Amino acid sequence: METEQRLRLAIRDRRFLCAYQPKVDIYTHRTVGLEVLLRWRDEAGFIQPPGEFIGLAVELGMINDISRMVLDETVAALGDIDAAFGCGTSISVNVAAKQAGDIGFMTDFAADLRATGCPERFMVELTEEAFFAKSELQSTVLPLLRGIGTKVSIDDFGVGYSSLSALADLTADEVKIDRSFVTDIHRRPRSQSILKAIESLGQALDMTIIAEGLESFEELTYLTAATTIRHAQGYYFSRPLALDQFTSSRTISY
Numbered sequence: 412m413e414t415e416q417r418l419r420l421a422i423r424d425r426r427f428l429c430a431y432q433p434k435v436d437i438y439t440h441r442t443v444g445l446e447v448l449l450r451w452r453d454e455a456g457f458i459q460p461p462g463e464f465i466g467l468a469v470e471l472g473m474i475n476d477i478s479r480m481v482l483d484e485t486v487a488a489l490g491d492i493d494a495a496f497g498c499g500t501s502i503s504v505n506v507a508a509k510q511a512g513d514i515g516f517m518t519d520f521a522a523d524l525r526a527t528g529c530p531e532r533f534m535v536e537l538t539e540e541a542f543f544a545k546s547e548l549q550s551t552v553l554p555l556l557r558g559i560g561t562k563v564s565i566d567d568f569g570v571g572y573s574s575l576s577a578l579a580d581l582t583a584d585e586v587k588i589d590r591s592f593v594t595d596i597h598r599r600p601r602s603q604s605i606l607k608a609i610e611s612l613g614q615a616l617d618m619t620i621i622a623e624g625l626e627s628f629e630e631l632t633y634l635t636a637a638t639t640i641r642h643a644q645g646y647y648f649s650r651p652l653a654l655d656q657f658t659s660s661r662t663i664s665y
């Protein structure tokens with residue numbers, strides 16, 4: 412069967428599951444938030460990462476249905492999330508750039524967030540590309556989200572289209588430093604310079620800074636010794652896991 416048809420059936424049958432990856436305070440090792448990362452359980456029972464099917468879903472106009480499913484699943488899991496991580500844990504959901512440019516969808520999505528009864532617990536992760544397109548995002552969507560208390564994060568920062576001056580125009584609560592600058596940061600002076608620049612900009616603009624893709628103790632040590640960055644996310648702390656994996660001793664990552 413063609414991937415398109417398989418994806419259609421997967422949406423119809425809701426064959427998706429959410430993996431959660433902690434955002435961690437690197438000083439206390441406390442989980443401050445969770446990023447929701449979608450997985451597809453295919454017909455053969457294999458778990459497919461979103462890399463390819465998200466792109467296809469965007470192309471085929473199916474991504475908005477998927478996003479609603481993600482939000483539904485996450486809302487249904489809030490009780491378990493609170494039990495595992497505490498009541499204040501924020502929940503980050505990814506929104507593709509193309510969705511962010513769809514004002515109709517974003518308006519509905521904001522209404523769905525509000526309907527959860529706790530929109531202030533959610534954060535929406537948008538890539539630079541979404542911000543770069545500007546359009547009505549800045550004038551309509553971001554104020555809408557801000558109005559209901561939902562936070563906004565700039566994902567994969569540093570590899571997209573925005574210049575540092577474009578960042579100055581943005582109003583976001585968090586900036587996630589792309590993992591390409593975090594990998595081996597302790598022995599890559601150029602990455603260190605870029606990270607420092609993002610750090611001071613983030614500070615000046617009052618955004619929380621989070622380092623993505625942290626995998627090693629050496630990277631962690633660099634962050635604590637040489638920067639003021641306090642939050643990180645990556646395999647060093649945890650892979651994206653099903654919620655029940657955080658509370659059981661068996662850990663199967665996907």
Ligand code: G
Pocket residue numbers: 447448449460461462465474477478481505506507651
């Ligand atoms: O886990 P990783 O392979 O888990 O994710 C790959 C890409 O898929 C990332 O860029 C991530 O932002 C994106 N992604 C994961 N879940 C979702 C989702 O629910 N919606 C959208 N639009 N993108 C997602």
Ligand code: G
Pocket residue numbers: 432448505536566567590623624625626644645646647651
């Ligand atoms: O939304 P975003 O594009 O940032 O998606 C995050 C992606 O990064 C997901 O595919 C997730 O599985 C992946 N990821 C999370 N932590 C790590 C890490 O420490 N190393 C690597 N290589 N990938 C990671």
Ligand code: MN
Pocket residue numbers: 446505536566
């Ligand atoms: Mn993300």
Ligand code: NA
Pocket residue numbers: 566567587589623
């Ligand atoms: Na990212």
